[in-house]
Amino acid sequence: MTDLVPSDAMADPLLDLMGGFIQQLRQAGLPVSLTENLDAMNAVREIPIGDRTSFKWALGSTLVKNHQHWPAFETVFEVYFSLRGAEYSLTDDDSDATDDDTSAEGDEQNEGGGQEQGGGGGDAMSNEDLAEMLYQALMREDQTLQRAVARQAVQRFAGMEPGRPVGGTYYLYRTLRNLDLDAVLERLLEADKQENGGQSKLDERLARDEYESRVEKMKSEIEAEIRRRLVADRGVEAMAKTLRKPLPEDLDFMHATRDEMESLRKAIYPLTRKLAIRLARKRRHKNKGGLDFRNTIRRSLSYGGVPAEPRFKHPRPAKPEIVVIADISGSVAAFARFTLHLVYAMSSQFSKVRAFVFIDGLDEVTKFFDGGDDITAAVHRVNTEADVVWVDGHSDYGHAFEVFEKNYMNAITPKTTVMILGDARNNYHAAQSWIIQEMKRNAKQVFWLNPEPGSYWDTGDSIVSEYGQYCDGLFEVRNLRQLETFIEAVL
């Protein structure tokens, strides 16, 4: 647009604003390079200032080059531009009220009853009225009403107090507990059933999904409302800091929540594919086969019979064989879940993967992953059917390895890469590390991946170095970034 003149008067505040924003992004862990920074500056100049969506995309497309980082970008964006955005100007008259509220809330919080002195228009409303409003808003999918309800609900239930050092999740929890969205969802479904009586199950299912998605939207509306108020109270910098979550690749496997686990699971696939492609590429590019005489002669015709371009036979592809031995005991439970997903992903990429799991006994679980396209079922079978408990169900690496040595040692050939996953907390049992040494002698490579932070190694009953001395590599793998480093380092 030509009417948007990047005059000096305008460029300077924009420069400051952008500088601060990029600072925040970098602190959230996003790698923003200098050129990207400049691109973003150029991009926002092309966008009319009032157009918040395009503004967001202008920043997003120039600064975020990895889809996994998008949620982090969105959070920073919402916080940083929450008060300046066009969205907020819609609620202009209310933002004044919000200021009053936050001070007024000092008195009213804790007692859920004393709402009378709060700002806004819905003071006379009882909690039942609010619930009814919420129901109506969701039923009619009325966004303005939804926003109004969110504002009311947060004001009423969150008990926000200026300067109180509590995270947004606490307020969210308080608000949601009072709103009881599950009950509302049931009511919506009930009403829907009444209205369209005698629906098929399929229709019912579709209706459920529809209302669930509306409720989800409502939740994020409430979250946004809380965030807006927190920003108003504490300022941008502080808020960006408290809302900062680790990027997916920095998530600790051991402490991931269910949702986080889900996002990890999605991220594993590309990683194993990468592993497979790398191994395959190595196969293809290393030591070419012998001279392909026929092909060379045929080629030489183009050069008037001079064999200027020798052709080589394709080497016979050696299929990589992988043996995974994973600890699935309680101490590494969260990691084990991840491990199984990894094994599953690998077995779909490599033709020869054999998987073993152990606690104090050891069992082969390859067949559970074979052909099974369903990871949940496979994991369930591993957890219920695999015979991994020998005495008491506490990790005993020594005995587990003994079982391996006795029954499965022939799985290891000179072409095999062995990956052992575990924290090597052996409960003071015998280490039997000679078995690892034996594996090393037979296998192509042996790697040990440990989900514990390096500083905990060899403390207490951890004997990871005892095993590690016989491995080709000992890696701390607690997040995707480290897993990636491992993949890059060994292949």
Added chain:
Amino acid sequence: MSDRFADVEAVRSGLSGVDYLADDGISSVVYLADRLGKPVLVEGPAGTGKTQLAKSVAEMLGARLIRLQCYEGLDESKALYEWNYKKQLLRIQSERDADWGTIEDDIFSEEFLLTRPLLEAITCEDPVVLLIDEVDRVEVETEALLLEILSDYQVSIPELGTITAKQIPLVFLTSNNTRELSEALKRRALYMHLDYPELEREREIVQTKVPDITANLADQVARIVRTVRNLDLRKAPSVSETLDWARTLVLLGVEHVDAETAIETANVLLKYRTDIEKATKEFASNDEAFTTPA
């Protein structure tokens, strides 16, 4: 750098004129790509309309679409240019007694140059949209071939010198994200992730692309597809599969999808046996998972 579009809205309406429904993200990024003269890297699951976007933009602008399909082993001679050595040999043979110097000057001229898609795109006089499809399929090393053209719109040929673009083409790169692209490439491009469309948009897409469909059926199709995508599947249905399914239903004369129809036609939507089984189980009317509240 160039002004193909007046504003973001112009992109959106232009694209919808060629039956491509763009959301805010798509139209903003295409607009910026034109204004900043930068390539767009589009990433996302298969079948979300990445390639179609480039085609539609070309159609909208009435520009020629030049497409470079990437694959492993793609090299300079397939992507940029190649010397037509056969012709060069003939040239040398035809003038055996000519002075070598003149011949040498002669055989390394544009006459003997075979242009490949990338060079073609920048030397073309007419407006061009360049599509570099599935760029994640080439090796990391090969990506480097693209860098010069992506940032400076020029190609350096040692024997000839540097050929600069006559006009700056709109460039789209697509990737299915089978591997991480190099930083250098990403830095030069605007990045956009194309995901499965929202319910609303998918319904509109169905209605645009399958004109015979009733509004009611389109709505149902979009809703069922959303539900199916939420299942834990090996491969979620893509937009093109949604369209195929909608067309199937229209052909069969279905007006209202019930569980039975959905199960019978599930093979249009889903391509793995286990996925079909899972969806069937989910849709079967007397299934437990169906009646118990979430």
